[in-house]
Amino acid sequence: MSSPSRTPVWFLFTRHWLSLLGAGLVTTAVISWLFLLPGQLKGHGENPYLGIAVFVILAVFVAGLALIPIGIYLSKRQIQAGLPEGGLDRKAALQRLAWFLGVTTFANILIGTQVTYRAVKHMETPQFCGATCHVMHPELAAYQNAPHAEVECVECHVAPGATGWLKSKTAGMHQFVQTVTNTYPRPVPSALESNRLVSARETCENCHWAQKFAAVKLRVISKYADDQTNTLTQTVLMMMVGGSKTGGIHGAHFGPGIHIHFAASDPTRQTIPWVEYRNTTTGETETFVTSGSKADSANALPKYEMQCVDCHNRPAHSFDLPESAMDKALALGQIPVTLPYVKKKSVELLKANYHSSQEAADKLPGAMVAFYQQNYPDVSKQRARDITQAANAVLAIYNRNVFPDLKVTWGTYPNNLGHQNSPGCFRCHDASHETANGKTITQDCNACHEPLAMDEASPEILKTLGIAEQISKLQKP
Ligand code: HEC
Ligand code: HEC
Ligand code: HEC
Ligand code: HEC
Ligand code: HEC
Structure with missing residues (x-):
């Protein structure tokens, strides 16, 4: 052994x-x-x-x-x-x-x-x-x-x-x-x-081709007033979308040789005191600073190169404000537009303070029904189904946008693609960012979109284009 x-x-x-x-x-x-x-x-x-x-x-x-x-x-x-x-x-x-x-x-x-x-x-x-x-x-x-x-x-x-x-x-x-x-x-x-x-280069640009998006894009934005008939007005904008090879909005920031860097003084990048535009093709460099701040005070701030998500920060998680959410739901026919004061009352209910989603579910639909019972007893009797449908749709809007236990409410996460509800484009395009020579980043209303109609009852331009009917059909199925 x-x-x-x-x-x-x-x-x-x-x-x-x-x-x-x-x-x-x-x-x-x-x-x-x-x-x-x-x-x-x-x-x-x-x-x-x-x-x-x-x-x-x-x-x-x-x-x-x-x-x-x-x-x-x-x-x-x-x-x-x-x-x-x-x-x-x-x-x-x-x-x-x-x-x-x-x-x-x-x-x-x-x-x-x-x-x-x-x-x-x-x-x-x-x-x-x-x-x-x-x-x-x-x-x-x-x-x-x-x-x-x-x-x-x-x-x-x-x-x-x-x-x-x-x-x-x-x-x-x-x-x-x-x-x-x-x-x-x-x-x-x-x-x-x-x-x-993650850098947009490794995500968005895997699927989207920065060189060529659209030339222009027609946007029709419907709004409903706070009055009894929820009067509809429309804004028509021709968005100058463009691409890095075709100019427009995308070309201005991503054209050949263009690099835009900016410094932000808050972590959500809402306040931008310093912007640098560099064009390696033309050799041009310009530094824009807001009147209050000096170029050197920006030195201490974190700097970023502009990328897709600086404008499209909410491509997947876009939270609405009560008014715009209601405008969309009314345009889509999810809420009957013929109910008196439905826009005004709904916005009021959406903005009310609820301590939890459960409390909202308990109170919001009931308050809507009660509103019509008290103020429009006839409507309340004849259109009970429409009112319930509206109440449920309004609650759904609330549930999509407000989460009291997570402290997420209207406006918690701003959308940078625009300038109406939060500074967005105007973080830089506010005409107060200046170079030493007094050149500003444009705030010209026609630079980013051609306003073809502003809050009009029945925009002439839609009739000229022959699409007024189609648009109203699209909106109210
Ligand atoms: C896996 C592929 C993929 C990735 C990654 C991706 N997208 Fe998209 N994106 C799409 C598709 C597909 C559509 C078209 C959806 C449709 O029209 O229904 C789209 C649509 C869009 C639109 C048009 C939306 C509209 O309202 O019509 C924008 C803007 C956009 N994407 C931006 C982005 C940005 C910014 C990122 C990065 C944060 C990104 N995408 C990442 C596939 C992708
Ligand atoms: C300077 C701001 C800005 C930056 C940066 C930007 N975009 Fe856009 N983009 C816009 C605006 C504004 C629109 C038009 C939105 C609308 O429909 O009103 C748009 C539209 C689009 C669309 C929709 C085009 C269509 O025909 O519907 C896509 C897709 C898109 N962008 C992708 C991207 C990607 C990918 C990047 C990064 C390479 C990017 N964008 C960077 C502002 C920007
Ligand atoms: C098309 C690209 C895209 C997709 C798909 C996507 N996200 Fe996001 N997400 C973003 C961007 C861009 C931000 C940054 C928003 C900002 O900082 O303003 C973000 C932010 C977040 C945040 C931080 C909180 C906030 O709202 O800013 C969470 C959490 C999140 N995403 C979870 C998810 C989950 C879960 C999914 C899948 C169900 C998902 N994301 C799918 C692009 C995307
Ligand atoms: C971080 C700062 C910054 C933000 C945010 C920003 N831009 Fe710009 N943009 C610039 C700079 C810098 C220029 C070039 C300025 C120059 O040289 O005149 C520019 C140029 C442009 C131009 C060309 C203007 C012209 O007169 O030719 C358009 C169009 C434009 N931007 C659209 C947008 C839109 C739309 C948004 C929001 C979705 C936006 N920008 C957000 C910095 C910004
Ligand atoms: C730097 C680019 C830029 C400039 C300059 C600019 N806008 Fe805009 N505007 C946008 C973008 C981007 C949107 C958002 C479109 C969307 O909803 O996708 C928008 C949306 C709008 C809307 C519709 C918003 C809504 O939802 O009701 C109006 C109205 C408007 N702009 C008016 C103006 C006026 C008036 C000026 C001149 C003071 C102006 N804009 C200058 C980029 C710009």
Whole structure:
């Protein structure tokens, strides 16, 4: 009989259940990780749960690695202690090895194909990101109504590649801890504010071709007045959309050689005291500062290069204000426009203060019904169904935009694409950003859009274009 010290390691290994278990854990961990890998390389690992899964796998891997030498050591000790020598029986050892391989392979097929694959697939869905995590309910609610409702959360929130994955993992773990310990900030800071948003170059520009969007785009904006008949007026704007090769709004900021940098004095980037325009094609450089601030005071502020999301900051989560939400719902016929004062009353109910979503659900529809009972008893009797429909639609608007427990209310997350409800374009285009020579960033009403009609009852331009009828049909199905 050979001495234990010269016994081949694989013999010692198969002899003790601890080292076999260790090897089983190691292979299972490696195989599970391989199943997670493709998603990670694609950058699809936004949510913290996936991070936890990887963490658990790592722990299993390390534990397995530790068990192998322990088992080997223990079986050596047993042999030295002269315990059963059956352990040195080659045939028994091979049998144990075969059993071991069979069981781990089976376990791995099960875990790999069923559990891991499905779990990862599920974790990538917006339902998982937005719905499992209560913190993200406002974003999910807004997202389902936006043009990107079919684009997965991770397409905009996680950069492709391994670094993007790693970054999102570290952030994800942090957020997960905050969520579990209930210490996350309310409202959740906007992604730009927390500097967590992936560069638009790696997200938006994967799908959108910056060179060529549209030449121009006709926008018809309907508004309903606060009067008894909810009088409709329309604004018609020809938006000078353009592209980096075709001028217009996009060309002005992304044309060949153009780089615009700006400094912001608040984390949400709403106040911009310093803007630099550089054109490497023409060699032109201009620095615009607001009258109050000096060029050097901006030196201390964080600077950013202008990108898609500085204008399109709400492509997926656009929250409305009560008036504009009502205008849209009325235009779409979700709320019957023939109900007297329906716009005015609804806006009032939307702006009222409710302590919770439950309180809003309890009070808002009832208040609407009561309004018509008291002021328009006839309408109330004849059009009970219309009134209920309106009340439910108004509550739905509230639920899409206001989340009292997360401290998200009207205007919490401003939209930078415009200038009516928040500074938006006018953060720079306010005619008060000046160069040393007195040149300003334009506020000319025709630079960004040609106003073809402003708040008109029946805009001549729509008739001239022959589309007045079509537009009103589109709006009231
Ligand atoms: C088309 C791109 C896009 C998609 C798809 C997208 N987001 Fe966003 N998201 C953004 C941008 C841009 C911001 C930054 C807004 C800002 O800083 O003003 C943001 C911000 C956020 C924030 C921070 C809070 C806030 O409102 O600013 C959360 C949370 C969030 N998104 C969650 C989600 C979830 C959950 C999904 C999927 C249901 C999702 N996002 C899908 C682009 C996207
Ligand atoms: C995975 C692909 C994808 C990504 C990533 C993506 N988009 Fe889009 N985007 C689309 C598609 C598809 C549409 C058209 C949706 C439609 O018209 O129904 C669209 C539409 C738009 C529109 C027009 C919306 C409208 O009201 O008509 C804008 C603006 C836009 N995207 C901006 C962005 C910005 C900004 C980002 C980055 C934060 C981004 N997109 C990221 C696919 C994408
Ligand atoms: C300076 C602000 C600004 C920047 C920066 C910007 N856009 Fe736009 N974009 C606009 C405006 C304004 C519109 C017109 C919106 C409207 O319909 O009223 C628009 C329209 C669009 C549309 C819709 C075009 C259509 O025909 O409906 C897409 C898509 C789009 N932008 C994508 C992008 C992408 C991708 C980037 C980054 C490469 C980007 N934008 C950067 C301001 C900007
Ligand atoms: C961070 C600052 C900043 C913001 C925000 C910004 N712009 Fe600009 N924009 C500039 C600068 C700088 C120029 C070039 C100024 C110059 O040289 O005259 C410019 C030029 C333009 C021009 C060309 C004007 C002309 O006279 O040729 C248009 C159109 C324009 N911007 C549209 C928009 C729109 C629309 C928005 C909002 C959706 C917007 N910009 C937001 C900085 C900004
Ligand atoms: C720097 C570009 C820019 C300039 C300058 C500008 N606008 Fe606008 N304006 C926009 C954009 C972008 C929108 C948003 C369109 C949308 O809703 O997508 C808008 C929207 C509007 C709307 C419709 C808003 C609504 O929803 O009711 C009106 C009205 C308007 N602008 C009037 C003006 C007037 C008047 C001036 C001159 C003082 C002006 N704008 C100058 C970019 C500009």
